[in-house]
Amino acid sequence: MKFIIKLVVLVLLLNIITFKANAKATLSYDDIVGSDVVTGIIAKDTANFQTGELVEVIKGEKQKFYYVRSLSTNKLAWVKSSEIAIASQQNIEIEGLDKEIIENYINNKNFKTPSKYLIWVDLLRQNTHVFIKERDGYKLIKTMPCSTGLNTAPTPKGIFRISARGKWFYSNFYRQGAKHWVRFSGPYLFHSVPMDKQGKVVDNTLGKKASHGCVRLSINDSYWIYKNMPNGTIVYIN
Numbered sequence: 489m490k491f492i493i494k495l496v497v498l499v500l501l502l503n504i505i506t507f508k509a510n511a512k513a514t515l516s517y518d519d520i521v522g523s524d525v526v527t528g529i530i531a532k533d534t535a536n537f538q539t540g541e542l543v544e545v546i547k548g549e550k551q552k553f554y555y556v557r558s559l560s561t562n563k564l565a566w567v568k569s570s571e572i573a574i575a576s577q578q579n580i581e582i583e584g585l586d587k588e589i590i591e592n593y594i595n596n597k598n599f600k601t602p603s604k605y606l607i608w609v610d611l612l613r614q615n616t617h618v619f620i621k622e623r624d625g626y627k628l629i630k631t632m633p634c635s636t637g638l639n640t641a642p643t644p645k646g647i648f649r650i651s652a653r654g655k656w657f658y659s660n661f662y663r664q665g666a667k668h669w670v671r672f673s674g675p676y677l678f679h680s681v682p683m684d685k686q687g688k689v690v691d692n693t694l695g696k697k698a699s700h701g702c703v704r705l706s707i708n709d710s711y712w713i714y715k716n717m718p719n720g721t722i723v724y725i726n
Contacts, residue, residue: 517589517592517593517596518593520585520589520593521585521589521593521610521612521726522582522612523611523612523645523726524611524612524645524726525544526544526545526574526575526639526642527542527543527544527545527559527574527575528542528543528544528545528554528556528572528573528574528575529541529542529543529572529573530543530567530571530572531570531571531572531573532570532571534565534567534571535565536563536565536567537556537558537563537565537567537571541558541560542558542559542560543556543557543558543559543567543572544556544557544559545572545574545639545642546564546642546644546645547642547644547701548637548640548641548642548701549566550661551569551640551641551700552568552569553566553567553568553569554566554567554569554572554574556572574639574640575639576639577638577639577697582612582613584613585610585613587628590608590617590628591619591625591626591627591628594606594608594617594619594626594724595625595626597724599626599647599722599724601621601720601721601722602720603650603717603718603720603721603722604620604621605618605619605620605621605716605717605718605721606618606619606621606626606721606722606724607619607650607713607717607721607722607723607724608724608725608726609634609636609643609703609723609724609725609726610726611636611643611645611725611726614633614634614635614636614694614695614696614697615631615632615633615634616631616632616633616634616678616703616705616709616713617630617631617632618630618631618632618713618717630712632705632706632709632712633694633695633705633706634694634695634703634704634705634709635681635693635694635695635696635697635698635699635703635704636697636699636701636702636703636704636725637697637699637700637701637702638697638698638699638700639697641699641700641701642701643676643699643701643702643703643725644673644676644701644725645725645726646673646724646725647722647723647724647725648672648673648676648722648723648724648725649672649719649720649721649722649723650670650671650672650717650718650719650720650721650723651671651672651719652670652671652719653668653669653670653671653714653719654669655667655668655714656669657669657677657679658685662682662700663684664682664683664684664690665682665683665684665685665687666679666680666681666682666683666702666704666710667679667680667683667687667707667710667711668680668707668710668711668713668714669710669714670710670713670714670717672723673723675701675702676701676702676703677702677703678702678703678705678710678713678714679702679703679704679705679710680704680705680706680707680710680711681693681694681704681705681706681707682699682704689707694706703725
């Protein structure tokens with residue numbers, strides 16, 4: 489089983505890692521940017537999947553349940569953690585993107601937002617980009633290193649909107665808290681690097697997956713998001 493998982497991970501990495509296009513390239517911006525895909529293998533038959541079936545892990549519930557999509561049938565369903573073997577973490581360096589590519593990628597999406605700002609969380613490169621809308625499209629104004637969810641607690645992909653915020657929270661379940669939280673979807677937040685009850689940083693990791701699903705930022709960057717991004721701002725995660 490471990491060999492199969494490693495083989496699947498290798499194949500997917502070869503498919504999702506893309507490199508900067510030269511002037512003559514015909515790749516689309518989606519091809520150039522790529523997309524992070526967390527995969528797993530069904531470990532035993534369930535009501536919806538068969539043993540050995542390859543699935544994409546879309547989101548998790550406290551690492552006890554996972555919402556997955558079959559890569560062969562596109563069927564969507566929840567499975568227990570005991571019913572899936574999730575691909576191990578692969579912290580590999582992905583080539584960065586030029587500002588022009590970043591802006592063109594976002595402008596080609598034709599987002600409609602009531603806010604003049606837009607946020608893109610790049611899961612592959614573990615960066616959070618902030619844009620401001622001008623007459624000729626969105627312009628990149630800030631890029632921040634971040635840490636999104638581990639493969640066993642993935643940050644959900646999609647289009648969300650900022651809806652609430654606060655100065656501090658503490659999770660008894662995870663025994664961690666953080667400053668400057670900004671909600672973009674249910675339990676999923678932007679917030680500072682994690683802290684203990686006394687406000688002491690317990691993990692400074694940024695630039696690679698490390699969280700329980702939220703988007704971690706430095707203390708200063710999380711404050712900047714908290715202070716400057718209004719409710720309704722689109723958050724695009726891919």
